[in-house]
Amino acid sequence: MSEKIRVGVIGAGWISEMAHLPAWSKLADIVEIVAVSDLNVERAESAAAKFGVPMAVSDFRQLLEIDQIDAVSVCTPPVAHSDVTIAALEAGKHVVCEKPMAIDLPSAEAMVAASEKTGKKLAIQFQSRFHPAAQALKKMIEDGDLGDIYYANAVYHRRRGIPGWGTFQSRAHNGGGALIDVGVHALDMALWLSGHPKPVAVFGSAYSKFGKRTDIYGALPAEKSQEFDVDDSAFAMIKFANGATFNLECSWALNIDNERQKVILAGERGGAELHPLRVFKDSPEMLIDIVPSKLKDVDFPTMHAMAIEDFVRAIKEDCDPLVTAKQALMVSQIVDAVYRSQEDGGMVALTE
Numbered sequence: 132m133s134e135k136i137r138v139g140v141i142g143a144g145w146i147s148e149m150a151h152l153p154a155w156s157k158l159a160d161i162v163e164i165v166a167v168s169d170l171n172v173e174r175a176e177s178a179a180a181k182f183g184v185p186m187a188v189s190d191f192r193q194l195l196e197i198d199q200i201d202a203v204s205v206c207t208p209p210v211a212h213s214d215v216t217i218a219a220l221e222a223g224k225h226v227v228c229e230k231p232m233a234i235d236l237p238s239a240e241a242m243v244a245a246s247e248k249t250g251k252k253l254a255i256q257f258q259s260r261f262h263p264a265a266q267a268l269k270k271m272i273e274d275g276d277l278g279d280i281y282y283a284n285a286v287y288h289r290r291r292g293i294p295g296w297g298t299f300q301s302r303a304h305n306g307g308g309a310l311i312d313v314g315v316h317a318l319d320m321a322l323w324l325s326g327h328p329k330p331v332a333v334f335g336s337a338y339s340k341f342g343k344r345t346d347i348y349g350a351l352p353a354e355k356s357q358e359f360d361v362d363d364s365a366f367a368m369i370k371f372a373n374g375a376t377f378n379l380e381c382s383w384a385l386n387i388d389n390e391r392q393k394v395i396l397a398g399e400r401g402g403a404e405l406h407p408l409r410v411f412k413d414s415p416e417m418l419i420d421i422v423p424s425k426l427k428d429v430d431f432p433t434m435h436a437m438a439i440e441d442f443v444r445a446i447k448e449d450c451d452p453l454v455t456a457k458q459a460l461m462v463s464q465i466v467d468a469v470y471r472s473q474e475d476g477g478m479v480a481l482t483e
């Protein structure tokens with residue numbers, strides 16, 4: 132493909148303006164942003180004006196009718212991810228869709244099926260995989276430095292940080308709360324680093340302790356707190372066919388010391404944790420802690436830009452993006468199982 136890739140951006144809210152539109156704009160020599168769509172057309176117009184995009188529409192279907200568009204970013208709330216993604220794939224567009232992949236497991240499965248049927252690329256925006264420390268650790272793991280990984284602790288905690296904007300507070304729009312919003316990042320990282328072992332059982336809990344309260348630090352505005360019906364923390368144990376066990380813990384609000392994002396992995400030959408990256412080895416004489424130096428740090432928009440660049444590479448070279456839809460589906464399967472475990476009070480077995 133020698134021509135520029137022509138792009139549409141669907142949803143012009145926070146992530147669109149903070150990450151996707153800047154990322155596409157950075158690739159101006161090989162990409163042209165043709166149109167932006169948002170249900171709120173003023174938002175679409177404002178984003179289009181800011182990023183020099185010639186067209187702003189309210190209905191995403193109007194954007195999908197533009198033949199010259201090759202690829203779209205889906206930056207809507209989760210409730211629309213599957214409908215918009217499937218319509219885009221069926222309209223012949225490649226899709227990079229924001230996390231969480233979908234509001235529920237059947238919707239995520241339908242997205243994978245649509246991508247397979249149409250042959251169009253579908254990437255999910257788990258941008259943390261592109262952090263140089265994560266990339267370095269992945270390479271060490273692939274080189275066998277940790278041996279077989281049999282334990283992971285995937286953590287994404289906020290002491291107080293329930294999103295007060297958008298539709299994050301509503302199960303109907305978001306599919307859940309902290310687990311599906313931030314827990315998925317930690318889970319995806321642990322799964323990717325350990326090579327996506329097959330999950331076989333999940334035992335978990337999800338709590339809703341803060342969203343409705345007005346007497347806490349960081350309380351939601353009244354109208355958001357009234358509609359709050361999702362989890363603000365979740366905890367789970369996941370068992371895998373290869374014998375590995377992962378602990379997953381996440382929160383938007385939890386009475387702990389502070390925000391904490393970590394993935395800890397332990398294998399037979401070594402262990403590691405992110406962020407910052409540290410690797411734990413030993414010899415008969417000593418325990419050895421490896422701390423990288425001169426490893427580049429990158430910020431949130433840069434990781435998104437790297438993910439978008441990888442998606443462009445996948446289109447141009449007709450290969451898989453780093454975050455495939457099938458891999459993201461595994462995250463959705465586990466999230467679904469945690470919520471089912473909470474509802475049923477027992478362990479959820481995962482079958483084919």
Ligand SMILES: NC(=O)c1ccc[n+]([C@@H]2O[C@H](COP(=O)([O-])OP(=O)(O)OC[C@H]3O[C@@H](n4cnc5c(N)ncnc54)[C@H](O)[C@@H]3O)[C@@H](O)[C@H]2O)c1
Nearest residue numbers: 142143144145146168169170171206207209211229230297
């Ligand atoms: N990858 C990350 O780290 C990260 C960070 C923040 C948000 N996100 C994800 O990005 C998505 C959007 O989050 P946000 O914070 O930008 O939300 P937001 O509420 O700021 O923006 C969403 C926008 O989508 C628009 N919209 C809704 N339905 C639409 C439709 N059918 N067609 C076109 N536009 C539509 C809304 O009007 C709104 O402007 C969510 O899935 C969220 O989880 C990902």
